[in-house]
Amino acid sequence: MTVTLAPGELPLATIEHIYWSGESARLDPFLNAAIERGASRIAAIAGGEAPSILPGLETGA
Numbered sequence: 001m002t003v004t005l006a007p008g009e010l011p012l013a014t015i016e017h018i019y020w021s022g023e024s025a026r027l028d029p030f031l032n033a034a035i036e037r038g039a040s041r042i043a044a045i046a047g048g049e050a051p052s053i054l055p056g057l058e059t060g061a
Helices: 012-021 029-046
Strands: 002-005 024-027
Touching: 002 012, 024 029
Parallel strands: 002 024
Antiparallel strands: none
16 A cells, blocks of 8 residues: 655654555655646756756855
């Protein structure tokens, strides 16, 4: 069986259960679009195609 992790719904008991039982976990598929948007944004910033919203991200300063 696999535990589905949903945003805002991850009680400590669930984390403990996954750890101690060895049961697998997956992110709620609802999150896929948000993860893709985030990954695209990070790739654009890293590639110099978009300004960073975090000063020093590109330079490490």
